[in-house]
Amino acid sequence: MSYKNFPMVPRVIFGRGSFNQLNEVLAPKRHGINAPFIFLIDDVFKSNAWISSRISLSYDDRIIFVSAKEEPKTSQVDALVEDIILKSKARPSGIIGIGGGTLLDLAKAVSIMITNNGGAENYQGWDLVKNPAIYHVGIPTISGTGSEVSRTTVLTGPNKKLGINSDFTPFDQVILDSELTKDVPKEQWFYTGMDCYIHCIESLTGTYLNTFSETYGNMALDLCKDIFLENNLSDVEAQEKLMMASWHGGMSIVYSQVGIAHAMSYGLSYLLGTKHGIGNCIVFDHLEEFYPEGVKVFKEMKAKHNIALPKGICADLSDKEFNIMIDVALSLEPLWENALGKNWKKNITNQKLKALYQKM
Template identity: 55%
Template sequence: MFRNFKTVKRIVFGRGCFNQLDDILAAQRTAECPDMVFVVDDVFKKGKPLQERLPLHDEDLLLWVNVDDEPKTKYVDQLTAEVRKAMTERRRHLPAGVIGIGGGSTMDLAKAISLMLTNPGSSADYQGWDLIQVPAVYHAAVPTLSGTGAEVSRTTVLTGPEKKLGINSDHTVFDQMVLDPELIADAPREQRFYTGMDCYIHCVESLTGTYLNAFSQAYGEKSLALCQEVFLQADTPDSDDKLMMASYFGGMSIAYSQVGVAHAMSYGLAFVLGVHHGIGNSIVFDYLDEFYPQGVAEFRRMLERQGIDLPRGVTAASSDAQIDTMVNVALMLHPLWENALGKDWQQIMTREKLRDLYRRM
């Protein structure tokens, strides 16, 4: 059976298109349900021009979210409860929509809130594949960092009490994307690099995986080429445009394939040590010559070209119990390992081998 996957319904791209957001959202507001919930990275809270450009109406709810740590199910539940309380006070059932403005973590929070407003229980109950039963409220993405592909993916990556695992569902997919390259222009250099490497690495994993097909290859090759232009060549006026499209194409590539070893292992690092996703992928990828020799060699050239010092010794102080937990979390992600290593992946990536890889980091 071929997967009949869902994509984002509407996309607007171009420098300055953020100014159209108010008009786009107007079509979703009604007299009975006019409220929009803006989920915005709190980095824009202090003296940032974006704060003044938010198209807030009197009835809208603004949630400044902190993503110093990667999104946790507990935080999603807290934010969802805050929105529900506000709706109850206004004698409304649901908001008209949820708008995520920020990087991958902020967009993941917006996805998760939109899902949990219509589904009972804790977000931890839905970590897995196709567990969501009721469609989310309308939700839109406005990326201010590019690379994760969160704006196009069917996953909202969350750390729960027992595991780091996404809510993977067709209902997770955004209804609208607003892709304005001007919004990513002021991203800190290292953050821009590591987020971009998330895209580069998942393209390498997709293009070398056993799930590869013409659909994922077409998107993945273009995304990879754009990453190579951005991170190996001289900066140009349209570098941000290219990086934003690399993120979109990279996300589309894995929609019909999968990621691989680096992503699986980075989940373990994040769950135990709180290492952010882009940095975690980069740390892991640097030790995966055996699986991705050409990609790792090119990645190291990107590190040198961009003047990035990769963190070292991140697991040096980790206990045996912590390493075992990393291994357990990583090994939960069966589709990633099968894509990377084939159906007999468990004979190739043994617990002992995985434990040794983590120890080397």
């Protein structure tokens, strides 16, 4: 039997206010005055200098503000890489991603594509990356996706939505400063937190489950229940706990896999551009047949926080459009096998998936 030799993030700083240590973390990693650090920052912080003013730019360092309104695309990665290479005198010293899952995924993908030829779409899949990425740092400003710890960077390409899954993808350094999450809007906080919760349910009920996944998954699940069902947490406690739930939730799928909600959410995202967190929620709300206990608790959390999910997003789709979503969802075979076992194709038909999508 061959076991996965999983690369973990080698360095992590955790603590409120730890973002202030970024400059001293980066200083020893600079390759010279012509090798800049490139900061990819969510453009919600463009008008708010609270983050950018704490970054010391030297030499040719650059801040590039990036919109996270849409899921990251392979074409977006290629454009960023071209811009960075054309405007840098030498290969950058590092890429620093500051934002939610979209920015973290972009930072991981850009750091890989600076050292690998061709377009990002050529690397969507498992272990296709040949050359190590340049130094890259992840600093989440919202918690839940687990992108800060994972070995994938999920991208929408011209033909599919699939991650660059490789040993070179994980960050070299992560800074977990829960203070950076204090201004996240409530609905976004809920949807991204539920991404973490759904990671746990899919991992803990899957056929790939093992003690590694189970240990992290249970920790993350307990934290999610504390955060979203209890009344006695301060804002600071809730922010710190969700940051660690995201980390543990990401670790729980390292040695297992996600499941049906993620597979079907990829279909929504590919066709309709639905953001990952809300897409997972829309799908998961209809998966009682597969995750009865998980969906029951999810509905309790939704009610407690007065969250109304969008309805009818698939109401006007043609058969052709349904088939596009179904094909994307079914292409993610490891997710279905984790959820339902090796014979999953006997139970999951195009008609069944279409009926589920029609409820959304």
